[in-house]
Amino acid sequence: MSDLAALIPTLGTATWVLVMIGALVVGLSKTAMPGGGTIAVGVFALALPAKESTAALLLLLMVGDATALWVYRREPDVRTLVRLIPSVLLGIVLGTVFFATVGGDTVRTTIGVILLVLIAVTVWRRRAARVTKAGPVPSATPAGDPSGASPATATPVPAPAPSGPGVAISRAGYGVLGGFTTMVANAGGPVMSMYFYAMRMPVLTFLGTSAWFFAIVNVIKLPFSAGLGLITRDTLVMDLMLVPLVLIGAYCGAKIARRIPQGVFEKLILVLTVVSALALLVL
Numbered sequence: 001m002s003d004l005a006a007l008i009p010t011l012g013t014a015t016w017v018l019v020m021i022g023a024l025v026v027g028l029s030k031t032a033m034p035g036g037g038t039i040a041v042g043v044f045a046l047a048l049p050a051k052e053s054t055a056a057l058l059l060l061l062m063v064g065d066a067t068a069l070w071v072y073r074r075e076p077d078v079r080t081l082v083r084l085i086p087s088v089l090l091g092i093v094l095g096t097v098f099f100a101t102v103g104g105d106t107v108r109t110t111i112g113v114i115l116l117v118l119i120a121v122t123v124w125r126r127r128a129a130r131v132t133k134a135g136p137v138p139s140a141t142p143a144g145d146p147s148g149a150s151p152a153t154a155t156p157v158p159a160p161a162p163s164g165p166g167v168a169i170s171r172a173g174y175g176v177l178g179g180f181t182t183m184v185a186n187a188g189g190p191v192m193s194m195y196f197y198a199m200r201m202p203v204l205t206f207l208g209t210s211a212w213f214f215a216i217v218n219v220i221k222l223p224f225s226a227g228l229g230l231i232t233r234d235t236l237v238m239d240l241m242l243v244p245l246v247l248i249g250a251y252c253g254a255k256i257a258r259r260i261p262q263g264v265f266e267k268l269i270l271v272l273t274v275v276s277a278l279a280l281l282v283l
Helices: 002-007 013-031 037-047 050-071 078-101 104-133 165-185 188-198 203-227 233-257 262-282
Strands: none
Touching: 013 037, 013 050, 013 203, 013 233, 037 050, 037 104, 037 188, 037 262, 050 203, 050 233, 078 165, 078 203, 104 165, 104 188, 104 262, 165 188, 165 203, 188 203, 188 262, 203 233
C-alpha cells in the first residue's frame, strides 16, 4: 500500500479540487458543450504550471474523445473533416514552434484575443447574412401547410451551409487557428465551434463532427507533446485517477445534448466561447 501511495502525485487539496472540476468539464464539453473545454484549460492552468497543465489536460481530452466518438459515431460530416485536416496540421506545427519559444501567459493572452475577434467576426457575418436574405414576413399560414402552424411556432430548421471560394479561405483560416490554439493550450474547441457554428450544422452533426475532429487532432498532437517532454509519470498517474470523472461528465453531457433545441444550442456556443476567451485573458 505504501508503494502505491508513493506513486500518487503530491498535490494540495485545492489543486485536487480544481483538477477534479476540470475533469468533469472535459467530459461535459466532449458530449454537450463544444468550446466549453477551454474552461477546463483555465482551471488546469490555475491548478498546475502552464506546460504541465497542457500535457495533463491533453490526456484527459483523449479519454473524452473516446466517449464522444462512441456517443456520436454516426453523426459526423466527413467531408468537412477531410477538408479541415491539411490546414489544421499546419496550425499544429506553428503552435509547436510558438509553444517552445514563448511563456504560458503570452500563449493564453494570444488565444483569448483570437477567440474574441473570431466571435465578433462570426456574429457580424451571420447578422449581415440574415439582413441580406430577409424577406417579408407572411401574415397568414403558408399555403400547403396542413398543420396550421405559424412561422413563429414552427420548429426551426437550420439554414443551408454557406458555400463558395470565401468559405474555402475561411475554412483554411479556421483550420490553422484551430490547430495552433489546440497545440499551445488545448484551446481549439472554441475556434472550431465558431467554424461549425458558421457552417450552420444541426446539433448532433455539430457534436459528431467536433468529436471526430478532436479525436483525430489530439492523437496527432500526442507525439509533439511527448517530444517537448511534457508527459511525465506524475501526469499519467493523476490523469488515471481523474478518468472516472471525465466519464461521468461525458455521460451527463450526452443526456443533455439530445434535449437542446437548435436555437438554444447556438446561443450556448456563443456564450461559452466568450466565457472561455475571457477566462484565458484574466486567469
